[in-house]
Amino acid sequence: MGLGAKPSGQQNAREDASELVKWMRKNRRALTSTLFLIVMLIGFTAANTEVFSQFKIYRSVMISLPSWIFLVVPLVFVVTAGEIDLSFPSVVGLSSYAFVSIVDRGGDPLLGIAAALVVGVVLGYINGILVVRIGLSALVATLGMNFFLRGFINILAQGFSIAIPEIRGTFIHSLMTGDTIQIAGNQGLPNQMLWALAFTALGVFLYNRHSFGVRVHCVGDNPESAAEMGIDVNRTRIMVFVFTGIGAALAGVFSVMINFVWWPTTGDGLLLPVLAGLFVGGTPTWGGIGTVFGGAIGTTIVAFIETGVIAAGLTGFFTQFFYGLIIILSLIFQRFNGGRVR
Amino acid sequence: MKNDFIIELQDVTKSFGNVNAVDGISFGVRPGEVVGLIGDNGAGKSTLIKILSGVHQPDSGQIIVRGQEAQHWNAARSRESGIETVYQDRALVPQQTITRNIFMGREIKNRFGVIKVKTQYEEANRLMREIGFTSKVFDPDSPVATLSGGERQGVAIARALYFDADLIVLDEPTTALSLIETAKVFGFVRNVRERGRSIIFIGHNIYHVYDIADRFVVLDRGKVVMTANKSEIASAEVLMQHMQEIAEMAHADAEPVGA
Ligand SMILES: Nc1ncnc2c1ncn2[C@@H]1O[C@H](COP(=O)(O)OP(=O)(O)O)[C@@H](O)[C@H]1O
Ligand SMILES: [Mg+2]
Numbered sequence: 001m002g003l004g005a006k007p008s009g010q011q012n013a014r015e016d017a018s019e020l021v022k023w024m025r026k027n028r029r030a031l032t033s034t035l036f037l038i039v040m041l042i043g044f045t046a047a048n049t050e051v052f053s054q055f056k057i058y059r060s061v062m063i064s065l066p067s068w069i070f071l072v073v074p075l076v077f078v079v080t081a082g083e084i085d086l087s088f089p090s091v092v093g094l095s096s097y098a099f100v101s102i103v104d105r106g107g108d109p110l111l112g113i114a115a116a117l118v119v120g121v122v123l124g125y126i127n128g129i130l131v132v133r134i135g136l137s138a139l140v141a142t143l144g145m146n147f148f149l150r151g152f153i154n155i156l157a158q159g160f161s162i163a164i165p166e167i168r169g170t171f172i173h174s175l176m177t178g179d180t181i182q183i184a185g186n187q188g189l190p191n192q193m194l195w196a197l198a199f200t201a202l203g204v205f206l207y208n209r210h211s212f213g214v215r216v217h218c219v220g221d222n223p224e225s226a227a228e229m230g231i232d233v234n235r236t237r238i239m240v241f242v243f244t245g246i247g248a249a250l251a252g253v254f255s256v257m258i259n260f261v262w263w264p265t266t267g268d269g270l271l272l273p274v275l276a277g278l279f280v281g282g283t284p285t286w287g288g289i290g291t292v293f294g295g296a297i298g299t300t301i302v303a304f305i306e307t308g309v310i311a312a313g314l315t316g317f318f319t320q321f322f323y324g325l326i327i328i329l330s331l332i333f334q335r336f337n338g339g340r341v342r
Numbered sequence: 343m344k345n346d347f348i349i350e351l352q353d354v355t356k357s358f359g360n361v362n363a364v365d366g367i368s369f370g371v372r373p374g375e376v377v378g379l380i381g382d383n384g385a386g387k388s389t390l391i392k393i394l395s396g397v398h399q400p401d402s403g404q405i406i407v408r409g410q411e412a413q414h415w416n417a418a419r420s421r422e423s424g425i426e427t428v429y430q431d432r433a434l435v436p437q438q439t440i441t442r443n444i445f446m447g448r449e450i451k452n453r454f455g456v457i458k459v460k461t462q463y464e465e466a467n468r469l470m471r472e473i474g475f476t477s478k479v480f481d482p483d484s485p486v487a488t489l490s491g492g493e494r495q496g497v498a499i500a501r502a503l504y505f506d507a508d509l510i511v512l513d514e515p516t517t518a519l520s521l522i523e524t525a526k527v528f529g530f531v532r533n534v535r536e537r538g539r540s541i542i543f544i545g546h547n548i549y550h551v552y553d554i555a556d557r558f559v560v561l562d563r564g565k566v567v568m569t570a571n572k573s574e575i576a577s578a579e580v581l582m583q584h585m586q587e588i589a590e591m592a593h594a595d596a597e598p599v600g601a
Binding site: 022026209210211212214215217218221222224225226227228229230231232288289340341342 | 392395396397416417418419420421427429431432433434435436437438442446447448449451455456457459483485487488
């Protein structure tokens with residue numbers, strides 16, 4: 001710029017183009033996973049156009065996907081901060097146990113949600129203390145917590161599941177998991193998907209625009225530098241664990257609301273798909289950078305694999321095979337976005 | 343002498359394991375003065391200024407800020423009270439943008455913590471121009487990892503200048519810089535002094551330090567072994583001489599007794 005006298009139509013066009021290029025470069029990890037999702041869906045559609053041109057299959061994915069998204073969003077913060085949290089499956093289980101216990105005794109569902117959130121926050125805080133204050137390895141400590149909490153759940157529940165059919169028809173249940181927006185026939189968009197989208201948007205905002213997210217980036221990038229510039233590194237680290245506890249509590253509440261049942265195993269199957277979605281989405285393992293939107297896309301990719309493989313006419317025996325194949329392929333694509341810069 | 347220090351350390355100590363990095367140092371900085379802090383590698387200079395800037399907690403001793411003993415002194419507090427430090431390691435986060443690095447720890451934000459992204463970008467842009475970043479290759483959104491060593495040092499210094507601190511601490515700011523870049527750093531220092539701010543300048547080049555400082559503090563193995571005003575030292579050569587004597591004394595200390 002600078003030469004103001006120039007007629008600037010052409011120059012603007014060039015600047016716009018470079019703005020677009022800059023935007024694409026900045027979001028390349030999220031764009032890669034989005035592109036991958038689109039290509040995968042096109043592949044599935046080619047394999048079974050009949051099924052993949054109907055809303056039904058997308059709706060079936062949207063039933064359980066939201067719980068994964070409530071987990072992956074805070075986990076992006078955790079990994080960006082240079083930590084890991086493997087305890088979330090059991091935090092889902094224990095916080096939703098608090099919810100279901102209250103509702104089962106005739107308590108207000110809102111009170112149940114509050115209790116679940118308290119459990120999530122406390123457990124997240126305990127994880128944070130173990131890792132940050134006591135100095136245990138995040139990998140080992142949270143893995144230990146996952147076993148410990150699941151054991152605790154089993155002792156509490158003595159193998160019994162808890163059903164809460166009475167929640168059906170309550171205002172809070174329809175608000176959270178009803179089908180407010182009707183799409184095709186009598187098939188609606190599950191509200192939990194909208195909540196998950198709102199949660200993702202909140203996560204994107206916190207991650208990029210709020211000082212919490214920005215400090216998480218700095219701490220994961222170089223903790224010594226962050227401390228030298230006056231960032232409370234330990235507090236930031238503890239907060240990402242607490243955030244994961246909150247996400248796990250929400251995931252647990254939604255999961256129980258959708259199934260009307262709490263099982264002692266609730267949350268158990270979440271570890272691998274959510275972590276796979278996180279990394280497939282473009283957040284690298286080394287800390288300092290990541291993408292919340294990509295994480296949501298990554299879990300969507302993972303959620304579609306199983307549905308897609310079956311719908312494409314393959315037997316269930318192929319599911320794991322494609323699971324692995326697609327995860328590795330997408331990680332190879334993410335690899336083109338470069339390694340760690342110092 | 344009247345106690346008009348901006349910040350003063352009284353008898354501070356700090357050890358790492360059995361290394362007494364700072365071993366009972368009293369030291370202060372007055373408004374408008376440039377203190378040259380010199381000493382061999384490992385003398386304790388960086389540790390001393392990290393106590394001052396709140397990165398390290400001293401094992402003992404007091405920190406007095408504008409006449410008041412500081413409680414719970416930490417890096418955030420020291421920045422709030424007008425001390426900015428350019429650390430020897432530069433304290434950058436290389437995967438983040440230049441803007442994010444400049445405002446790290448002191449973001450421009452509203453009271454809900456929402457960062458004013460546009461303001462930060464514009465301020466960073468202005469600052470980069472001011473310190474002479476003219477490259478078209480990078481802008482405030484470029485990651486610091488794309489910058490050269492000198493440019494990174496420029497970001498670290500720009501950050502210290504931005505907040506208009508009363509005291510700027512520069513820990514070996516010219517290491518690994520080209521001659522032109524070094525000259526630029528000295529330009530900054532003079533500029534800051536002309537605005538009546540104080541500086542602590544740590545350098546390994548005695549001639550540079552002699553040029554720029556009003557007062558010299560020499561450290562050796564965690565202790566202050568010499569303090570002198572510029573008026574007491576005729577030339578850089580004389581200062582060099584003192585440094586050599588100190589080094590020889592240290593050497594003599596290390597000799598086995600009765601040799
Ligand atoms: N974080 C640390 N951990 C352990 N030892 C340290 C640490 N920082 C400094 N030291 C030791 O303290 C002594 C003084 O170091 P430093 O203050 O960096 O010296 P200088 O800056 O004068 O070269 C050295 O022996 C150094 O090895
Ligand atoms: Mg040093």
